[in-house]
Amino acid sequence: MIAFELTPEQKDLQARARRFAQEEIAPIAAEYDRRGEHPAFLVDRVYEAGLINLAVPAEYGGGGRGVLDNCIVTEELGAACAGITTTIMVNSLATTPLVLFGTEEQKQAFLRPLCERRELAAFCLTEREAGSDASNVRTTAAPEGNGYRINGRKCFISNGAIAALYTVFALTDPDRGPRGMSALLVPADTPGISVAKIEDKMGQRASNTAEIVFEDVWVPKTNLLGREGHGFGIALRTLDHARAGVAALATGVARRALELATEYAQQRVQFGKPIAELQGIQFMLADMAMLVEASRLLTWHAAWLADRGLPNSKESAIAKCFASDAAMRCTTDAVQIFGGYGYMRDYPVEKLMRDAKLLQIYEGTNQIQRLVIARSLLKGR
C-alpha cells in the first residue's frame, strides 16, 4: 500500500541530522570551502552523532539502518555543505562492497575497526583513462604467493588522502579485461601507497580529492572481496546501491538554494516592493520547488527499492541524474534571484552553484546515467 510518511524514528533521525547540519556544519562551511581543507575535527563529531555509516549493520559498529535512512540524513547534511557531506557519504560508498560482499571475517577485520576507530574509507575505481569507461581500469593486482601485488594510480579519489582503508579495483588477470577485475581491501598504512596530488577543486572544496599511487603494494589473499574476476560487478552493484545517496545530497543542495532564494526574495525590495511579489520571481521559485519535491521522491523511491533488495539501477540512475540536474538548475537560479549579490562570495549561493556542478559528474556522469536508463528501456523495464 502506497504511503509517503516517515516513521517516528525516521522523523527523529531527520531532526537530529538537521540540527547537526545547522549547528556543526553550516557555521564552518564557508571557511573550509575558502581554505579548500577537510575539517578533520568534524569526523569525530559526525561519528558521535551517529550520522555516518548508517547502512552498516549495528553488529559491526554501524547505524544498522537502511539506504533510505541514509538518504534522509544525507539530504539534511547536504543542505549545509555538499563538500563535507561528500566526505561522509563516500564512507558509505567505500564500505558498501564490504557490507554487501565481505565475509564475516572480513567484516570483523576491517569494518568493525573502521567504525570503532572512527575512521574514513575511500572507493578507488577511477583512473586517468578509466572515467566513464570504468571497465578500462589498468591498475594491476598480480597474484603473488599468498596475496596480490598492486601497481597503478587511482585519480579523483574522494577521501583519498584522509582514508584509513581503500577499496581498490584492480586487474588480477589483465588479459581478461573487466572480467579480470577484482576488489581488494587495502589499509592505507600498507607500504607502497602514496598521495601524488591533492586536487584543487571548483567546489566541494572541503572534500578531500586525491590521486593515490600504489607501488608494489602487497596485500594477503584474505583481503580479496568476493571472487577473483568479480570486481567489476561488485563496483557496479555498489554504485547502484550508493547512487541514491548522491541524489539525496543533490536534493539537499537544491532545497537550500530554494530556501535561501525564497528568503532573499521576500526581503529584497525593488520597484517599491519585495521581489517575491513579482511574477517573474514567483515562477522561478515555483519551478525550483517542483524540482526539489520531485528529486526527493525519486531519491526515496530508489532507496526504498535498495532496502528491499529489489533491482534499482534504473530508478537510482533516474534519481541521481534528475536530482543533480535539478540541483544545478536551482542553484543557478538562486544566484540569479540574488542578482549581483549572488555572484559575490559574501553570500552563500555561489558556493551552492559551484558545489552542485560536481553532482552531475561524480559517481557516474549524468550522460552515463542516461545511457543506463536507456539500456533498461531497451530491456523492456
Added chain:
Amino acid sequence: MNFRLSEEQEAFRELARDFARREIAPVAAAYDEREEFPWEVVQKAHRAGLMNLEVPEEYGGPGLGPLEVALIAEELAVGCAGIATTLLGNGLALLPILLFGTAEQKERFLPEFCAEPRLAAFCLTEPSAGSDIAAVSTTARREGSEYVLEGVKTFITNGGVASLYTVVAATDRKRGARGLSLFVVPAGTPGLSTGKKERKLGQRASDTREVIFEGVRVPEENRLGREGHGFQMALATLERARVGVAAIAVGVARAALDAARAYARQRVQFGQPIIGHQAVQLMLADMAMGVETARLLTWRAAWAFAQSEPGAEMLSAMAKCYASDVAMRVATDAVQVFGGYGYMRDYPVEKYLRDAKLLQIYEGTNQIQRLMIARRL
C-alpha cells in the same frame, strides 16, 4: 514509506489498463478524426465500473480514493486523453456534490449516475473569467425559494452531453469572490441551452462547448453549501481534481514514450536500429525520467488528499504543472524520434502532442499553478 500498490489497487489498475487497451485505444484515432463524442465508450466504461469513482458505495459508486482515481486515469489516458477527460470531467463535476452536498442532495443527485451512464459538467469558466475565477459574472438572483441563473459559461467539458451541471454563479456581485455560490442544475431545465461544439487542436473526442443560462430557475435545495462560499468550494474541487489531470498527463507521456521506444527499436538508419544511437538513447532516457518523476509527484499528491494532509493543494499544483509540462515535452520528443512519420496522422504520436497541449491549460493554467506554489512558499 512504501511505494508498493495494494492488491486492490493493482486490480483497478489492471482493469483500467485492460479496458484502455481493448475499448479505447482501437477507437481513439477515429473519434479524434471525426470529433465525435464517444458515447459507446462511455457506456462501456460505466459498465466496467470505471466512472463515478469517488462516489461512496451507499450511493451506488465504488467509493474509491484519490490514489485509485489517479491509477485509473493514467491508464485511460494511455488509450486516449480526450476520452479520459470526458470520464474524469464527470468526476470533477460530481466532486462538489461529494465534498459539500448534504446527505439529501447526494441521495437526490448521485445514484442515477451510478445506475446508468450519464455525464455531468462543471461550469466555472466564462469568456472573461479564465484564470481569474473571481471575475465570474453569471448571476444567481434569489426569488422566493428559487434562484434564477443568467449568464454564459464557456469551454465546458461535457457541456453538450451532460445531464447535470454544477455551476458557479454570483449571488452577490458586489462581493466579488466572496459573493459566489454553487448550484446543481439538471439538463432540460427551461432556459438552459448549449452552444456549438468547440473545434479543438486535440482531445477532440471530448465535448467542449458553451453553456448558456437564460432565466434558469432552480430551487434553493439545489444550492451546494452556503451562499458566498462558492469560490472556496470551486477551488477545493479543482485542487483535488487536479491530481486527475496530472494522472492523465502521466498517461499521455507514458503512451508517447512507449510508442517512441517501440519505434526506435525497429526503425533502421545507418545500418542499425536508431535506438542504438546515443542521441536517441539520451532522448528516451530523459523521457523516461519525466514519466517516472511525474508519476511519483502525482501519487504523492493523491496520497496527500487521501490522508487530508495539510499542503495537499500545493502538491497537486506541482503534480499538475510538472506532469503536464512533461507530457508536452515527451510527446514533442516522441514525434521527433518518429521523424517525418511522426508528423503524419497515420501514426499515433502527433495526436499525443496535440492532446498534451490542453493539459498545460485546463483546470488552471500552469502559470496559475506556479503562482499558487510560489504563494505557498
